[in-house]
Amino acid sequence: MCQDCGCLEVGAVTLEGVPLGSDHHSHAPLQEHDHGHGPELRRLSLFHGQGQLQEISIKQRILSRNDHLAQHNRELLQKAQVFATNWISAPGSGKTRLIERMLEDNRLGQEIFVIEGDQETSRDRDRIRAKGGQAVQINTGSACHLDAHMVHEALHQLPLKPKSFLVIENVGNMVCPTAFDLGEAFKVAVISCTEGEDKPLKYPDLITNAKVLLINKIDLLPHLDFDLEACGSFAKRINPAITVFAVSAKTGEGMEAFYAWVLSAKGAETSETKAVIQER
Amino acid sequence: MHELSIIQGVLQDCCTRARQEGAAAITRIELVVGERSGVSVSSLEFAFEAARLGSLAQEASLVIEARPALARCLECQAPFAPQEGIFLECPQCGGPGELVAGRELLVSSMEIETNL
Secondary structure, X not given: XXXXXXXXXXXXXXXXXXXXXXXXXXXXXXXXXXXOOXXXXXXXXXXXXOEEEEXXXXXXXXXXXXXXXXXXXXXXXXXXXXXXXXXXXXXXXOHHXXXXXXXXXXXXXXXXXXXXXXXXXXXXXXXXXXXXXXXXXXXXXXXXXXXXXXXXXXXXXXXXXXXXXXXXXOOOOOOHHHHOOOOOOEEEEEEEHHHOOOHHHXXXXXXXXXXXXXXXXXXXXXXXXXXXXXXXXXXXXXXXXXXXXXOOOOOOOOHHHHHHHHHHHHHHHHHHHHHHHHHO | OOHHHHHHHHHHXXXXXXXXXXXXXXXXXXXXXXXXXXXXXXXXXXXXXXXXXXXXXXXXXXXXXXXXXXXXXXXXOOEEOOEOOOEOEOOOOOOEEEEEEOXXXXXEEEEEEEEO
């Protein structure tokens, strides 16, 4: 049973089969480094029982620890000139097959590194390696999403190269991974045709947070009642800025347009980063 | 449902802070949760009941302010509440909108008790 579904027993997260410690990270006391938005103290002289009551104003993001580490990952990736994306979908929508297709097609001009996230097994990592890709596997045990700490540890195990791509394949789940920033440039949402065109309506938070939506398995369209246009238009109504591609990881249809878009998004991101560095 | 790990993080941070303040107990924790934050208020409340046991916040109350979603049209600048909570089409001009509120996920404050 998932720790987030009611079971309090924390399952062991592993990276390449080795338990991931939570207290050995050099930045562990994140609450120690204050960036000027630290909590302020407001004293109220209220009395309750035998003690004195005191109100403490905190005004801190609930996921500030994750966000802080995610920002650290982002800076690390930018410094290493690695373009990272965080892939989120329901289980079985074809994320791993899409990444295999990207490795087969080799149209991005640079190496693709992969971090695989699954509750159990290293099957996806093995699939990526079989296609010649470098990959590490995170097993979340009981957790239903990857977090920035897990990804941080995984980053240290990949021999990342300048200008390369990093694909983070999240745990198959359309809800929980959406709330956790990992330090990626943007999130990629995947929906497959077999899931029904109303999927964006049912899981709007993923659509809101993604920059691009891949509607996968379009090779199956002749056999389904799936309304491709409606699916894309639902996504656009929820997130007018989202870019939608209809693709088939199996046949490769539609992938060329996606590759061209990724390359231009990477170019835009790189020049933005340069501008920020120059401003500083 | 990631609310349990989220509330465990909140409790951890609040308890650390409360100990620094020399608190004997945390009596109240206040959160702000946006309608489009991806986090369910009722699941947070449910998870809190289990997660607070044995902590400094064992007797604490959890107060959650739910923030409704609010969008602004990128074309005519009109503010609007997304239709059905999710659609970002401007009801005035039909232009695309962007969310300006509703994704908050904050610990706003807590109340602690210090022994005299």
